[in-house]
Amino acid sequence: MSEEVLETTYVERAERVILDLLQSSGRRDGNQVTLNQLRKILSLSNRILNRLEASHPEAQAPLNEDQLAQLYALQVQIIYQSARMASVRTFQERSGILAELKKVRSYGEFVAWHRYLEALNAYQKYYASY
Secondary structure, eight states, rough: HHHHHHHHHHHHHHHHHHHHHHHHHOTTOSSSSOHHHHHHHHHHHHHHHHHHTTTTOTTTTBBOHHHHHHHHHHHHHHHHHHHHHOOOOEEEEHOOOHHHHOOBBBBBHHEEEEEEEEHHHHHHHHHHTH
């Protein structure tokens, strides 16, 4: 998905993903990805974003090798969390966070991906509190 498409649809897409996950597995049956599990991924993503922002990049600036290495580490963390818990695997597959992260090659694309992740986290918190 392009940065432009993700940028304009990420909020609606995040809400749809969370609602679909809640409906398919039940709201409180233990099969939902927890906020703590999401926060682990979001925390690492925040650290990467902060490092990227410190270099004041242009939106279309390609990421250098060190920055891409940080994204690869984030991919590994998502894969690891997915292997540990079926709920995380279901979440990452339905949300597409891993597939989308693998496409990121510029600062702007990472910012768009990160906003999507934040929206997923927000909707999970919002709907899980019912």
